[in-house]
Amino acid sequence: MNCEVCQLKELEVEHFEIREVLRCILHTIVFHRALGLVRPKDVDLELFDVTYVQCGDVELEKKIDEKIEHFISWVEKHPNKKSQICLSFYEVKNKQPSWFTNKIERLYWEQWYINLNVAQHLKAHSSKSHNSKVVVDPGEEERIARRAAVEASLREVLFQIIKFVNEKKDHVPPIPNGDGVVYFPHEVTIPSSSDSAFGMDMIKRMLQTGHPTMLS
Amino acid sequence: MDLQSNLQPESGKLEQIVSQFLLKSLHIILDSRVPSLRPHDRSGDLSLGSQVRKSDKWFNLVLGDRPAALDNLNFWHRNVMDPMIIDVILVHQGSNSPSMAVGGSVETVIERWVVQYEYPRVVAAQPSESSAYYKKTYKKSIILLRALYSQMRLLPAYRIFRQLSTSSRTYNFDIIYKVSSFSDPFSRAEEGMMEEHSFPAVEAYPGRLCISVTYRTTLSDFNLEPSTSMPPKIITDYVGSPNTDPLRSLPSSGKGVSATSFTLRGVQAPAPVPSQRPHSWTSGFHRAAFSAQNQPFVGSPPAYYPSPMPYDYPSPPAYYPSSMPYDYPSPPTDIHGNRVQHYRAPTHQKAISHDDYQLSPPFSPSPSPSSPSYISNAYPMQTRVRSETAPVSIPLPMTSRSFRHLSPNSSDPNRSSLPPLSPRSRRTDPSSQESPSGITYFRKIESLRSGEMQPVTANHYTGQKVTRDSKDDSGRFSGLLSSSGSPRIGFSRSSSRLSFQDEFDDIDFSYPFDVDDVDTSDFHASQNLDGKKASEFTSQSLPIGRKSQDAAVGELVRMLRTAPPLRQDPSCYSSHSMKTELEGGVATASGFFMPRKAVDALEELRSFRDMKDLLLSKSGRVISKEEA
Numbered sequence: 070m071n072c073e074v075c076q077l078k079e080l081e082v083e084h085f086e087i088r089e090v091l092r093c094i095l096h097t098i099v100f101h102r103a104l105g106l107v108r109p110k111d112v113d114l115e116l117f118d119v120t121y122v123q124c125g126d127v128e129l130e131k132k133i134d135e136k137i138e139h140f141i142s143w144v145e146k147h148p149n150k151k152s153q154i155c156l157s158f159y160e161v162k163n164k165q166p167s168w169f170t171n172k173i174e175r176l177y178w179e180q181w182y183i184n185l186n187v188a189q190h191l192k193a194h195s196s197k198s199h200n201s202k203v204v205v206d207p208g209e210e211e212r213i214a215r216r217a218a219v220e221a222s223l224r225e226v227l228f229q230i231i232k233f234v235n236e237k238k239d240h241v242p243p244i245p246n247g248d249g250v251v252y253f254p255h256e257v258t259i260p261s262s263s264d265s266a267f268g269m270d271m272i273k274r275m276l277q278t279g280h281p282t283m284l285s
Numbered sequence: 286m287d288l289q290s291n292l293q294p295e296s297g298k299l300e301q302i303v304s305q306f307l308l309k310s311l312h313i314i315l316d317s318r319v320p321s322l323r324p325h326d327r328s329g330d331l332s333l334g335s336q337v338r339k340s341d342k343w344f345n346l347v348l349g350d351r352p353a354a355l356d357n358l359n360f361w362h363r364n365v366m367d368p369m370i371i372d373v374i375l376v377h378q379g380s381n382s383p384s385m386a387v388g389g390s391v392e393t394v395i396e397r398w399v400v401q402y403e404y405p406r407v408v409a410a411q412p413s414e415s416s417a418y419y420k421k422t423y424k425k426s427i428i429l430l431r432a433l434y435s436q437m438r439l440l441p442a443y444r445i446f447r448q449l450s451t452s453s454r455t456y457n458f459d460i461i462y463k464v465s466s467f468s469d470p471f472s473r474a475e476e477g478m479m480e481e482h483s484f485p486a487v488e489a490y491p492g493r494l495c496i497s498v499t500y501r502t503t504l505s506d507f508n509l510e511p512s513t514s515m516p517p518k519i520i521t522d523y524v525g526s527p528n529t530d531p532l533r534s535l536p537s538s539g540k541g542v543s544a545t546s547f548t549l550r551g552v553q554a555p556a557p558v559p560s561q562r563p564h565s566w567t568s569g570f571h572r573a574a575f576s577a578q579n580q581p582f583v584g585s586p587p588a589y590y591p592s593p594m595p596y597d598y599p600s601p602p603a604y605y606p607s608s609m610p611y612d613y614p615s616p617p618t619d620i621h622g623n624r625v626q627h628y629r630a631p632t633h634q635k636a637i638s639h640d641d642y643q644l645s646p647p648f649s650p651s652p653s654p655s656s657p658s659y660i661s662n663a664y665p666m667q668t669r670v671r672s673e674t675a676p677v678s679i680p681l682p683m684t685s686r687s688f689r690h691l692s693p694n695s696s697d698p699n700r701s702s703l704p705p706l707s708p709r710s711r712r713t714d715p716s717s718q719e720s721p722s723g724i725t726y727f728r729k730i731e732s733l734r735s736g737e738m739q740p741v742t743a744n745h746y747t748g749q750k751v752t753r754d755s756k757d758d759s760g761r762f763s764g765l766l767s768s769s770g771s772p773r774i775g776f777s778r779s780s781s782r783l784s785f786q787d788e789f790d791d792i793d794f795s796y797p798f799d800v801d802d803v804d805t806s807d808f809h810a811s812q813n814l815d816g817k818k819a820s821e822f823t824s825q826s827l828p829i830g831r832k833s834q835d836a837a838v839g840e841l842v843r844m845l846r847t848a849p850p851l852r853q854d855p856s857c858y859s860s861h862s863m864k865t866e867l868e869g870g871v872a873t874a875s876g877f878f879m880p881r882k883a884v885d886a887l888e889e890l891r892s893f894r895d896m897k898d899l900l901l902s903k904s905g906r907v908i909s910k911e912e913a
Contacts, residue, residue, distance in 0.1 A: 108347040
């Protein structure tokens with residue numbers, strides 16, 4: 070089974086927008102890939118005029134929120150950088166333990182890369198604080214325009230997700246049976262080029278997927 | 286199993302998937318676009334912990350209660366090959382285009398959804414592994430429906446839908462819908478303002494499932510804003526009023542209070558839509574027509590027990606001549622055969638809906654739907670008996686005043702004994718909380734009868750599966766499945782439940798006796814009746830006829846409710862029923878029953894005394910004989 074990769078359009082967001090944007094995108098992706106029984110829940114974004122759909126599973130929400138927090142703390146350590154979040158879906162295969170791999174093998178069949186460019190507009194802040202008496206209209210207008218642009222981009226990303234989800238369906242493994250919200254096992258990783266841990270993660274993952282060429 | 290024998294159930298599976306797909310997509314679209322159909326408060330059922338109806342589990346997408354419209358789909362969408370075209374129509378104040386204006390409002394199609402199963406001209410070779418293939422098809426259609434669901438929230442029309450549904454203000458516009466299997470093409474001008482989007486099709490051998498939408502890219506052209514409140518209009522020629530339907534007799538107080546829901550949105554009610562559209566139905570202002578037409582089994586309104594034969598409704602009422610979405614006079618061919626036979630009429634649909642239960646995903650091999658005939662043959666006598674007793678049903682209407690709602694909200698449109706304007710909108714009214722429970726009685730009684738007259742199913746539906754299904758339900762029909770009933774009968778009840786319950790969902794009329802939701806145990810007991818009891822009850826109700834109708838109804842209800850021991854003398858029944866309290870206080874009725882209680886008790890006492898004397902005398906003789 071091949072692994073489909075989708076690179077989502079890059080979004081320029083401000084720091085305070087990260088949480089909402091990420092939540093929206095991650096939940097949307099999972100909703101389309103959580104093929105067990107779900108009771109969809111509509112969630113409105115506060116900052117934007119966008120409504121997305123969640124699976125309605127509390128556990129999932131927690132998990133995603135945690136990851137988002139990790140990401141935010143990472144972004145704070147590495148400001149003004151282009152960053153990527155990777156949401157991967159895998160299949161769990163039990164394999165014979167060998168000395169490279171564990172018993173459990175993960176076979177990734179889909180990976181989504183969410184590209185964010187976290188910008189911090191210092192200009193707006195300074196103008197506000199210094200020129201409090203001055204009419205802040207130009208700054209306000211700019212912000213409104215910016216926000217509209219982000220909203221439009223976000224919608225585009227969501228459309229992109231829906232399109233991708235529908236176009237490539239053959240690689241989706243059969244739905245595991247079970248009650249309740251059953252969704253494919255997935256993980257969210259925050260690859261960062263400057264982090265040495267990233268390299269190790271990659272190697273570990275490659276080992277786990279058990280490419281025959283790697284092992285031999 | 287060789288391929289040959291696989292073919293039969295596989296094609297059944299395909300039909301199932303396709304028809305459920307159509308239903309589900311209609312559900313999604315209506316849920317996300319038409320505010321009047323949406324259950325008022327959805328926040329309560331967000332947890333998956335609450336029971337989910339099996340029929341709702343299709344495609345692993347739980348949407349909650351289905352709008353009544355969906356139940357018609359099974360009926361009218363006879364051919365799954367026909368496209369299902371759903372028009373989302375914005376009704377707004379016409380500003381520049383007077384031509385289409387009806388009473389000042391203009392209808393514009395803002396979205397047109399086309400869901401269809403495309404059948405190719407050239408059929409490719411059948412995939413080798415059918416069952417695995419259909420599982421894949423099912424999985425892919427799950428994804429497609431998810432995408433549809435998300436997409437509904439991203440299109441421009443969602444915005445105004447939210448405005449309408451969440452805000453408590455009234456607006457000067459409304460959203461209605463129309464479903465049909467064909468549609469008038471858009472004009473050039475309209476097309477210029479619209480964009481099209483098609484979802485990738487899902488392969489479902491031999492054809493494929495497609496969804497596409499043509500939508501208006503912007504709605505800012507319309508002047509959509511909150512409206513100033515308008516005084517409620519009293520519409521005197523509403524559907525089913527005595528003026529328009531001479532068959533009806535209405536309580537005088539009920540008049541004129543209905544149909545105010547039309548004006549809730551502040552738009553004037555228009556004249557009936559001139560164009561007649563066969564094979565389609567619509568909502569909104571056509572609501573009355575819609576509900577009148579599309580629930581013909583509601584019958585001319587107050588004959589609420591019309592005949593237990595929904596499709597026998599003779600012809601659509603004359604007062605909405607032009608807005609008749611469908612004509613019943615010449616029934617469609619594939620239903621025709623069913624119409625002729627009394628209780629078979631819904632059978633065909635039932636067979637499919639039974640399969641809902643059997644084939645709810647992940648599906649197990651479906652039974653062949655060929656067994657109905659077998660079972661109905663087994664119960665010919667009973668069906669006849671039932672159909673005879675059926676008309677002897679609860680006597681006429683719903684004289685609502687005297688009962689229950691002694692403190693009624695007289696301006697409450699729901700209270701009027703009137704029909705079926707888009708029942709869902711009524712449901713949202715908090716003051717109408719009780720009417721659904723009142724409705725449950727009719728449903729139960731009706732399904733009790735019809736259930737037994739509907740002994741249709743494949744044999745292998747197990748009783749257990751059946752009871753599970755009953756629990757899935759909102760509890761209304763939980764009592765239907767008696768533990769003692771045979772699996773077949775039990776299932777047939779639930780099957781009838783499937784349609785009738787939903788049918789009766791549509792019936793929104795107030796009840797003379799408004800009883801709370803069923804106490805399952807009570808009902809279980811009452812469900813242990815066999816047909817004889819049913820006829821006994823009804824025959825019992827006859828002598829009461831001279832007393833007020835309302836009382837009779839209440840009496841019947843109470844009897845059904847409290848009929849625990851099966852075979853007893855009628856006198857014992859009445860004594861039982863006297864003891865149990867009718868919840869919710871059927872005020873005048875209870876007053877009415879008081880004297881009877883005493884009288885009956887006295888009679889009973891007398892009879893007991895007589896019996897005692899008799900026994901004593903007999904035993905006296907015996908003793909004397911023995912001694913002697």
